[in-house]
Amino acid sequence: MTNFTKVSVADDARTELHDKLVLTGAEVSINKLLAGTSVPFVHSHKQNEEVYAILDGEGIAEIDGEKVPLKTGDWLRIAPCAKRRFFASSDKALKYVCIQVKAGSLDGYTMSDAVV
Amino acid sequence: MTNFTKVSVADDARTELHDKLVLTGAEVSINKLLAGTSVPFVHSHKQNEEVYAILDGEGIAEIDGEKVPLKTGDWLRIAPCAKRRFFASSDKALKYVCIQVKAGSLDGYTMSDAVV
Numbered sequence: 001m002t003n004f005t006k007v008s009v010a011d012d013a014r015t016e017l018h019d020k021l022v023l024t025g026a027e028v029s030i031n032k033l034l035a036g037t038s039v040p041f042v043h044s045h046k047q048n049e050e051v052y053a054i055l056d057g058e059g060i061a062e063i064d065g066e067k068v069p070l071k072t073g074d075w076l077r078i079a080p081c082a083k084r085r086f087f088a089s090s091d092k093a094l095k096y097v098c099i100q101v102k103a104g105s106l107d108g109y110t111m112s113d114a115v116v
Numbered sequence: 117m118t119n120f121t122k123v124s125v126a127d128d129a130r131t132e133l134h135d136k137l138v139l140t141g142a143e144v145s146i147n148k149l150l151a152g153t154s155v156p157f158v159h160s161h162k163q164n165e166e167v168y169a170i171l172d173g174e175g176i177a178e179i180d181g182e183k184v185p186l187k188t189g190d191w192l193r194i195a196p197c198a199k200r201r202f203f204a205s206s207d208k209a210l211k212y213v214c215i216q217v218k219a220g221s222l223d224g225y226t227m228s229d230a231v232v
Contacts, residue, residue, distance in 0.1 A: 101141030
């Protein structure tokens, strides 16, 4: 495996990076929901924690029945078992990143994992 | 632990989300290097793979001595052992996300981990 991989992501409905970047500790997707649309299903996870970043737009995340407003700059952690569904607002696309990682998998990080 | 956590991230030099979002499988930071500046040191990692997303601006990643051009929409995976340093271009700030995850920690993902 090389020391790095790089891709340039276009403004598509969904781009999945796991295979493109040869990731081994995460799956990352970049997503765009058109105005007035939603992910067509509710889902949860067996093992994976998800981290969402709202890159642009507004919308709602329904998490275990709770409606959570979303706007640019918001970041969320969602526990594996939580039932979630994302909705764009009626007038603007919702662009977001979804990071899947195995819950509890991180040991050290930043200064406790770095070699400077 | 609650089923979700949420924060709104301001346009700061650096925001670290591990503690704010109570992450267990990743550390995520949102970073801004002002025009003409760089991270002041080279670093590598013991265990963690890093995924970088360029949110805005242009710059250079020096990875094991190779100069890799960066622009908005670029995504990179960097192996733990690779020596890396990020530079903003001379005329524009470089905004980027850095995701740290333990290399090799991901089991299933998307359809093999989801419950729909």
